[in-house]
Amino acid sequence: MATLTEAPPPLAPTAAEKKPPRKRGRWTPYWLLLPGLLWLLVFFALPMIYQASTSVQTGSLEEGYKVTWHFATYWDALSEYWPQFLRSVLYAASATVLCLVLGYPLAYLIAxxxxxxxxxxxxxxxxPFFTSFLIRTLAWKTILAxxxxxxxxxxxxxxxxxxxxLGWTAGDRVLATPLAVVCGLTYNFLPFMVLPLYTSLERIDGRLHEAAGDLYARPITTFRKVTFPLSMPGVVSGTLLTFIPAxxxxxxxxxxxxTDTRMIGNVIQTQFLRVLDYPTAAALSFILMAAILFMVTFYIRRSGTEDLV
Amino acid sequence: MKTTDNGSGDVRLSGISKTYGSFTAVHPLDLTVPQGSFFALLGASGCGKTTTLRMIAGLEEPSAGTVHLGDQDVTALPPYKRPVNTVFQSYALFPHLDIFENVAFGLRRRGIKSVKKQVEDMLELVQLGEQARKKPHQLSGGQQQRVAVARALINHPKVLLLDEPLGALDLKLRRQMQLELKRIQTEVGITFVHVTHDQEEAMTMADTVAVMNAGRVEQLGSPADLYENPQTTFVANFLGTSNLIEAEVDTKSGDDIVLKAGGGKLVLPEARCSAPTTAGGKVLVGVRPEKISLVHADAAGEIPENRNRITGRIAHSSFIGVSTQYVIDSQVCPEFEVYAQNIERDARLVPGADVVLHWSPAHTFGLDAAQDIDAGIQEEAAV
Incomplete structure (x- = not known):
């Protein structure tokens, strides 16, 4: 038996066998990543660092700004402009809800x-994307004139x-009121809601609807128990794609x-381009970023769609 | 278990048909499925079997006719109001719900609060008790299939509809599930209507098989009856293999018809002929390959007197273990198929050898010669 089970001694491994996979192949993914990484470095990372340093500078336009690690700017900016922050969140949330209410039936219909x-x-x-954002918003000025x-x-x-x-409009006017701003936001971001919703609805197997009907679910129950839960990835990404830019x-x-409907974006824009108070503008930008990041994280956690996406 | 009164649980289709524009998927059809039976609708794809099933489920609206479940006319009822459940072809399990909730779905929709015991019992029946908290995509194909069955059965439907439920499984698993489904059906006693294109599957599982072709039921009967007494060339060719010979009616002697085919004579019991027989008329004579005995031409003298016999030459032979399959070239029929059990193999039976085929007249059946002799052959090959 022993002689039969003994395998022939392995041949000395040749040089070719010992070599690890060729170097060029191993590095290819990184080379392919390089252009994108460079782009991000130059146009995202560097400006972010620059803005971060700006936000902790003090000084004036005439004397120039210096990094003094003056974090109080953040607190000052927040305490002065919190109403605009609040308003931004409120308007963006209203527009997101409106987009969802308008966009869901539309996406359902298309799918x-x-x-x-x-x-x-x-x-x-x-x-609408074929015309400029600005033109379209200006058109709304005419519509709501x-x-x-x-x-x-x-x-x-x-x-x-x-x-x-309700405080949404003022007197006989719609223009220059919160309603007009929310309408504009809703209109401009509606496609960002409809497209992801459509994508996730379209992926749902039609036989699941039949199966639910076969298992005694009325059409409305089928929607509540099958269609809507399965479209949650679309709802989450649609609301994020609407809320964040809004x-x-x-x-x-x-x-x-x-002036009564100014959002935080307007404040930042004014601080940067008119008041030229760069540290405050930069600090406001970072606060906004942090706030959105916080809200989005909370939202994704709550919606529990991790295993659906 | 909720049982219905005797005889009132039959599925009755009366004059039911389905047309899509100018295409007729199902021609007006009358069909009664007795309560508690395992009924198979067998046919090639596109023959209307799934459409028929979906009309029973309410997923398809019939163009004409009615569907009765027992005494109740359910034709106008939407699916969610019918006491019928379906096992879908690709299972259609809800991907966002775990196995337990998938199975509980029907019960919850009917407002039943305490589902735990029932669901657990049902999962036990299909041997998936351990998997209750997994999501469908974490299960194998066979397990998903069992969940689909459990999800439908838990509602104690009057009828369980199965739409090619084993189509996605590999051969070995399919065999296993065929027996499993048969076991479950016997255990719960619910009427099963099973749609399949697999003739072996239909014959293994069903009490009654309806063979469908081009929107019509060609023949309905028990598997053995369909196999032994096919009424049409489609059934003869679709269920297993048949050798069909064109023959001319010569005389009648007693209960038998004597036919002329390629110079020889064949005897066919009149009771086994579904075609009209007038002297001089054409008839298709059929015989199953395993009913035929094969002897070398030199030994032709040993063949008993009253057998049907045909001479020919072996064109191919293939050894497949339990049997050897021969293809015989004969004057009366090109490519005559013969399956011989491997009991005592005659070394002379090799390709090129002259042979005599013989079989008992009782195993002969007669079909109307006006039909396409090849009906049902292509369809099966395509599957």
């Missing part, structure tokens, strides 16, 4: 009911009385709002 119209509706959703049809209709229906009482937006508040 399940549109049939041969699907592509056309998709193009219509994306079509005091003498425009929208205000006329809302006035006739006495809707404006209600919204004014919270930092200043164009809508600038064009459609008034």
């Amino acid at each position: 399940f009911r549109a049939g041969r119209w699907r592509n056309l509706i998709m193009i219509l959703v994306i079509a 005091d003498s425009g049809p929208v205000v006329g209709v809302l006035n006739t229906l006495h809707v404006l009385d209600v919204t004014s009482w 919270a930092g937006d200043y164009v809508n508040a600038e064009l459609l709002g008034s």
Whole structure:
């Protein structure tokens, strides 16, 4: 037996066998990453570091700014501009909820009911991107103009009385009110809600709806217990893609709002470009970033979609 | 277990049909599935078997006709109001729910509060008690299949519909699940309507098989009946293999018909002929390959007197263990198939040898010669 089970002695490994996989192959992924990393370094990391240092500088425009590790700027900025912070979160959240309410049925329709119209509706959703953000927002200025049809209709229906009482509009005007800003934000970010929602709805196997119906779920229960939970990844990414840019937006508040509707984006813009108080502007930017990061983390944790994505 | 009164649990389809535009998926169809039976709808893809099943489930609206479950006309009921459950082809388990919740889904929808005991018992029945808290994607195909069965069965439906439930499994697992499903059906006594394209699967599991072709039921009967007495060329070819010979009616003697085929004579019991027989008329004579005995031409004298016999030459032979399959070239029928048990092998039976085939007239069946002699062959090969 022993002679049979004994394997022939292994041949001395040749040089070719001993060599690890060729070096070029091993480094390829890093070489491929390099352009992207360089781009991020130059256009993201360096400006961030620069801004971080700016936020702890003191001085004046005439004498120049120096890094003095003056962290009090953060506290001063926050205590002076917290209403704008709050307003940003409020407006962005309102716009996000509106986008979800408007976008979900639309995405559902495109995913399940549109049939041969699907592509056309998709193009219509994306079509606004073919014109500039600024132009589109300016167009809303015309739409919501005091003498425009929208205000006329809302006035006739006495809707404006209600919204004014709620503080969303002021008198006979819609323009230069919170409602106008939220409308602008909703309009501008709606596609960012619809697209991820559509993607996750479209991925749902139609047979799951049949299976739910087969297992005694009415259509509304099927939606509540199957469709909506399965579309949660889309809901989460859609709300994030809407809320994050909306919270930092200043164009809508600038064009459609008034001094009473200024968002934190407007404050930062003014500090940087008009007041030229760079440390405060930089500090505000970092506070906004931290606040959004905190809220988003909390939201993702709460929505518990980790194993769905 | 919720049982229904005797005979009132039958599934009755009356004149049911389904058309899509100008295409007719299911021609007007009458079908009764007796309560408690294991019923298979067998056919190639596109024959209308799944459409028929979906009409029973309520997932497809019939263009005409009615569906009765017992005494209740359910034709107009949406799926969620029908006492029927389906095991879907790809299982359609809810990916966001664990196994326990998948199985409990139907019970919860009907407002049953204490589901724990029932779900655990059901998971025990399908041997998945350990997997209750896993998500569907963590299970193997066979396990997912069992979850799909459990999810449907727990509701004690009047009828369980199975839409090619074993299609995604590999051969060995499929065999195992066939026996498993049969066991479960016997245990719970619920009517099973099983859709499949696999004739072996249908014959293994079902009490009654309906063979469907191009939107119509070709023949309905027990597996043995369908196999031994096919009524159409489609059934003869789709279920197993048949050798079909074109023959001409010569005379009748007693209960038998004597036919002429390629110079020889064949005898066919009249009771086993589904075609009209008038002297001089054409009939297709069929015989199953395993019913035929094969002897070398030199030994032809040993063949008993009253057997049907045909001469030919072996074209191919393939040894497959339990049997040897021969293809015989004959004047009356090219490519005659013969399966011979490997009991005593005659060394002379090699390709090129002249042979005589013989079989008992009782194993002969007669079919209407107006049909396509090859119906049902291509379909099976494509599967």
